[in-house]
Amino acid sequence: MELRGAAAVVTGASRGLGAALARRLVAAGARVALVARPSEELEQVVRGIRAAGGEAHAVAADVGDKRAPHAIAAAAAALVGPVELLVQAASTLGHVPLRPLLDTGCEALERALAVNLVGPFRLAKLLVTPMALRGRGLVVHVTSDAAVGAYSGWGAYGVSKAALDHLGRILGAELEGTGVRVVTVDPGEMDTVMHAEALPGADRAALLAPDVVAARIVRLVRDASAVPNGARVEAASWEGR
């Protein structure tokens, strides 16, 4: 899709991949509503983008809260116009430190599903129908290899991401022929706060910088029409394209 002037929403935008994606999308000419729970970090990311001459808005909301998607969708549409690009990068691990599924609290599983699955469903539901009415739009869901591999300790997170992958596939099937596309992207292992929380002992030198992955995903967004609707892809495939 054409990013110059595009109205975009990025969730999980206060840090890590979400913040890097918001910066990259604005640099490519998009006008972006950055969504994250209220924090000084979110305000700082927005101030940084504005200082560089870009258009960004801090939409403080918790995507796991049932009422939040309406506030997010409305604020975004009011501030940047009818939304053409939705990037859902907000995630929670459920429990930190990670623990076996049988030691996972039901509430932690529910919270992981609320933030990683139900919140994204609500926001997609609100933004996709108006996109279809206009005959164009793109939804990008950020997933994880934990959605495919059954890793011990990653239960709540892996279950929610696997469901998110399938949500994308079914939405993609239903959106065929409407001009709206859904793509699920696995970013790979990144050097983020979330990764450090999950695997505190990891060798950071072996991890990707979020900005490197953000650049790949922005290329993917540009070429999204080449991706089958609802497909799950790896960001690494867009390196150097």
Added chain:
Amino acid sequence: MVPASWPREEPLDERLLLIDPRALTLRDARVRDLPGALAQGDLLVVNDAATVPASLEAVTARGEPVELRLAAHLGDERWRAVLFGAGDWHTRTEHRPLPPRLSAREALLVGPELVATLERVDPAQPRLVDLRFSRSGAALWGALYRHGHPVQYAHVARALELWHVQTPFAARPWAVEMPSAGRALTWSLFGALRARGVRLAWLTHAAGLSSTGDAALDAALPLPEHFDVPAATVRAIAEARLARRRVVAAGTTVVRALEGCARLHGGELVGGEGTTDLRIDRRFRPRVVDGLLTGLHELGSSHRELMHAFAPEPLLARAWAHAEQRGYQDHEFGDVCLVLPGLTPA
């Protein structure tokens, strides 16, 4: 007629009364039958305005409770609003106490982070005020959605949440009450309409308050409303006309936007934003719209007046009596009718 007291689970099952003003006929159907009532090439135009949580509880500097009901966005942090006295939606608006007399520069406290300062009090209608909020941009939208509730109705069973008053395709938050004809237009129905060859187009119209319970103020409704008609919709309408297909408005707000827009430009539809104070009644000759999908509106309402521009009153009176006898429901969550010439083959 009995008002619908709650949004129904399956909008496709809601009743659809087909009213043909040319053949002077009535026919009962369901919303799921809408595609069959339209023809290939017909154009259905919807209002994609999202409904704002326009009802805000506030207190004056003297501690008096008031309800601020947002009526129109004037730009940035400025809104036009109607003031209500103490109480809430459990009391019919006409029985609510009057708000205290307020004057310009008075402040209303909405929440710890949100103050509304009155800039102007309408000299003729002191409940109608222009105000400026203490926050702007994303912070203001966040505060409005934190503190506001959708406008409520005394005939509705429980308090409505925002999701009860959104159309499925709502985008920009411009409406202070739901453009309710769009409520039944679900994703499935869009698919069926497309399969039928019916074309869809959109515009955004800032649907205003339906009633304030104040006879003098209600007589002034609808207030001027802002609209945005995209160039693609102007083109789609021109194509439909050229092909002798019908242009159907999904709701009175779509009629007001299209006819108001055309009137601002000497009868010609021109893409872009504008504000219209057009009042449509039985003397009005529509230039753009051939028919409309709308709720069942009682005699004396501004919506019924608007319907007169599309069908003679004796037919509408007959339709109303028929609907009442058949158990149709009216108001925001009620059944709908389609007023369109050619529904019954000649």
